[in-house]
Amino acid sequence: MAEKDLRSQVEALLRPVEPAVAQAYFEQVIQDLGVPLSIRETSDSKGRGVFCNKAFEADALVIKEPPLVGAQHAANKADALVCSRCFTMIGSLEQQMAHRLLSMESPGINPDYLRGLWLGAATLPCSDKFPLPKLVTCLGGCTYNIYCSSACAKVDWASCHSLLCSGPPPQPDDPVKEQSSSSDGPIKDQSSSSEAADHAGTSGHRMSFGDFSHAREAQKAPGLASLVPAMKIAPPAMGKAEAVRAFNGHADGTNDIFHLAAQLIAGVLLRADRIIQGISASGEAREASPQDHWAALQEAWRPFAVACKALWWDCMAVPADAADEENFRGSVRQLASDSLELLREFLYDERFPALFDLELYGSIIGMFELNNLSMHVDSPVETYAILATKESLCCAFDPTEQYMAWLVSKPLLDALGDSYAAGCEGSCFYALQSCMNHSCDPNTHAYKRAGVDTDGSAIILAKRAIEAGEEICISYIEESEPHHVRQSMLEDYAFTCSCSRCRADLASTGKIKV
Numbered sequence: 001m002a003e004k005d006l007r008s009q010v011e012a013l014l015r016p017v018e019p020a021v022a023q024a025y026f027e028q029v030i031q032d033l034g035v036p037l038s039i040r041e042t043s044d045s046k047g048r049g050v051f052c053n054k055a056f057e058a059d060a061l062v063i064k065e066p067p068l069v070g071a072q073h074a075a076n077k078a079d080a081l082v083c084s085r086c087f088t089m090i091g092s093l094e095q096q097m098a099h100r101l102l103s104m105e106s107p108g109i110n111p112d113y114l115r116g117l118w119l120g121a122a123t124l125p126c127s128d129k130f131p132l133p134k135l136v137t138c139l140g141g142c143t144y145n146i147y148c149s150s151a152c153a154k155v156d157w158a159s160c161h162s163l164l165c166s167g168p169p170p171q172p173d174d175p176v177k178e179q180s181s182s183s184d185g186p187i188k189d190q191s192s193s194s195e196a197a198d199h200a201g202t203s204g205h206r207m208s209f210g211d212f213s214h215a216r217e218a219q220k221a222p223g224l225a226s227l228v229p230a231m232k233i234a235p236p237a238m239g240k241a242e243a244v245r246a247f248n249g250h251a252d253g254t255n256d257i258f259h260l261a262a263q264l265i266a267g268v269l270l271r272a273d274r275i276i277q278g279i280s281a282s283g284e285a286r287e288a289s290p291q292d293h294w295a296a297l298q299e300a301w302r303p304f305a306v307a308c309k310a311l312w313w314d315c316m317a318v319p320a321d322a323a324d325e326e327n328f329r330g331s332v333r334q335l336a337s338d339s340l341e342l343l344r345e346f347l348y349d350e351r352f353p354a355l356f357d358l359e360l361y362g363s364i365i366g367m368f369e370l371n372n373l374s375m376h377v378d379s380p381v382e383t384y385a386i387l388a389t390k391e392s393l394c395c396a397f398d399p400t401e402q403y404m405a406w407l408v409s410k411p412l413l414d415a416l417g418d419s420y421a422a423g424c425e426g427s428c429f430y431a432l433q434s435c436m437n438h439s440c441d442p443n444t445h446a447y448k449r450a451g452v453d454t455d456g457s458a459i460i461l462a463k464r465a466i467e468a469g470e471e472i473c474i475s476y477i478e479e480s481e482p483h484h485v486r487q488s489m490l491e492d493y494a495f496t497c498s499c500s501r502c503r504a505d506l507a508s509t510g511k512i513k514v
């Protein structure tokens with residue numbers, strides 16, 4: 001494609017969509033979620049906002065919404081085993097603890113005992129009161145993604161992971177292999193029979209403990225979101241699995257937001273491809289044309305076309321310790337460019353060149369910076385530790401159970417130290433939640449209810465009673481901070497807040513008249 005045509009496609013993808021098109025899209029999202037909300041322009045130059053069509057009482061659930069794309073932070077993977085699709089905790093209480101302790105340099109616990117916990121040979125008292133879905137491996141055989149069910153594995157495969165998997169391709173006729181049960185050997189298939197049947201016909205085998213811990217070991221990359229010197233572009237001749245691993249390694253070591261960008265691009269590619277296949281199979285008996293490719297790409301891109309965007313390297317607030325703004329923005333752009341090169345190595349599709357353009361890539365990441373919500377899921381290890389603590393008032397365990405739980409788990413909890421309470425941490429992009437504007441005196445907040453909200457869905461609760469017709473706002477920042485700190489924290493979102501609280505704060509210092 002000529003450079004001029006490529007530029008005009010990229011511009012078209014980044015242009016704000018027609019209000020009627022955006023409205024139709026959001027009406028569909030709202031209808032699918034079944035929530036009494038609407039999206040419309042605000043009256044105070046904040047752009048679009050979310051409004052409620054009915055009153056809510058304090059603490060009522062306003063929105064529960066699954067992510068369009070999301071990822072657990074790389075550095076958190078040693079702390080929590082979660083489904084790569086829905087972010088539910090998986091395995092067992094024992095596996096959660098063993099996984100964490102085996103990821104530590106020297107936990108001071110016999111590794112054979114930890115392996116026993118992992119394999120189910122050793123158990124913790126009353127752990128059956130904390131049932132978790134069994135761990136299901138990726139359909140493609142990689143150890144990077146793991147799931148809570150074959151349903152999640154299949155949905156993730158169909159929506160993006162089939163293009164991002166570093167495992168061998170699925171063997172449709174391979175039966176599930178028999179697993180041996182040596183202490184360091186493969187994990188027994190613990191799935192229910194229907195789940196096992198689901199896996200027959202794919203290579204849905206359980207990974208070996210060795211494979212699994214090796215994969216997790218590789219993910220103990222330092223730091224999140226830290227800029228690293230530009231890396232060399234991967235050699236072009238590498239195979240797909242190697243190229244995927246190079247991309248993942250770069251994202252884990254620099255900024256996990258690149259994983260979300262890869263999921264988004266793979267998802268758009270797969271949807272566009274399905275649209276084109278529909279054209280080819282529509283009885284017209286013709287090859288899809290470049291115009292068909294372009295039309296399919298625009299349609300597949302729609303969920304992201306409607307979201308507000310900015311170039312990542314332009315919208316990032318410059319850190320206080322950055323010596324030179326231009327250099328800083330240049331290094332962020334270079335980091336994105338390196339990541340995109342690694343992605344193109346295994347994902348590039350010549351039918352959709354605009355999807356692999358650096359300006360589009362930077363805008364996708366900028367969109368995440370402006371819109372994403374931090375994701376948190378509580379760990380059952382924390383609840384177990386609280387209930388097992390001798391002093392705690394516990395009604396879930398009887399006194400003997402509590403004593404035994406305390407006795408057996410104490411060395412493990414001591415070895416875990418403060419990290420015993422670590423849950424799943426990540427970042428997700430949500431279609432409806434991303435339309436919520438900020439207020440320093442918000443009427444809702446993102447809050448997971450203990451024991452109720454156990455996956456990566458966005459949970460938005462009313463902080464106080466809300467009247468029908470009010471705009472639903474959350475705080476993007478720690479709202480207990482004073483005015484000047486709040487405003488500087490909002491620099492990353494590229495606006496100055498003038499909510500009623502900010503106006504009152506300014507009025508109290510005499511900076512504005514009310």
Ligand SMILES: C[S@@+](CC[C@H](N)C(=O)[O-])C[C@H]1O[C@@H](n2cnc3c(N)ncnc32)[C@H](O)[C@@H]1O
Binds near residue numbers: 047049371438495499
């Ligand atoms: C997550 S989006 C919210 C939805 C957005 N208004 C839209 O039209 O799609 C975040 C962006 O909305 C705008 N925004 C959110 N809260 C605002 C506020 N209190 N004042 C001004 N602009 C705001 C900023 O442009 C911000 O980068």
